[in-house]
Amino acid sequence: MNELNGYDIEDLEVGMTASFSKTITEADIILFAGASGDNNAIHINEDFARTTPFGGRIAHGFLTASTISAAIANRLPGPGTIYIAQEMRFVGPVRPGDTVTARVTVKQLTRERSRAVLLTICSVGDKVVVEGEATVRTTSRARREATV
Incomplete structure (x- = not known):
């Protein structure tokens, strides 16, 4: 692993995995609503949210x-990684105070293009x-060395 650039494509192997955990706070939800403009009452109004199938x-x-x-940015592949695409399904709710753990696992590598496909799972x-x-x-030692 390159401390400044994370794992280069040359260092990655199918099956490698890493995780990141964060407790979702009230402040996170309110700040995200402000930053995104998504002020759906299910996120910010407890009285309304109690009337929904989620009950809060x-x-x-x-x-x-x-x-x-x-x-991805902090663990695997790490710093220097550029997001190209993300496909996801939301399959369960996260409530204020829940700790979410995101796990990424290398599924496929295309070394000549410095591309990695990662399975992405969030759990509570x-x-x-x-x-x-x-x-x-991902980053690549070969690309860095070719530019020096």
Whole structure:
């Protein structure tokens, strides 16, 4: 692993995995609503949210999914990685105070293009709440050395 650039494509192997965990706070939800403009009452109004099938407030799906981005950027492949695509399904709610763990696993590598396909799973405890797949461009020692 390159400390400044994460794992280069040359260092990655199918099956490698990493995770990132974050507790979703009230402040996270309110700040995300402000930053995104998504002020859906299911996220910010407890009285309304109690009338929904969830029975209370839930975090924004994309706030939950942002832990995937943190796992990719900070852990695997790490710094220098560029997101190309993300496919995901939201399969369960996340409530204020829940700790979300995003796990990324290398599924496929295209070394000549410095591309990796990663399985992406977010869980709260043993329950999957987001599942999907990301395509990223990684750093490459060969590309860095060719430019020196």
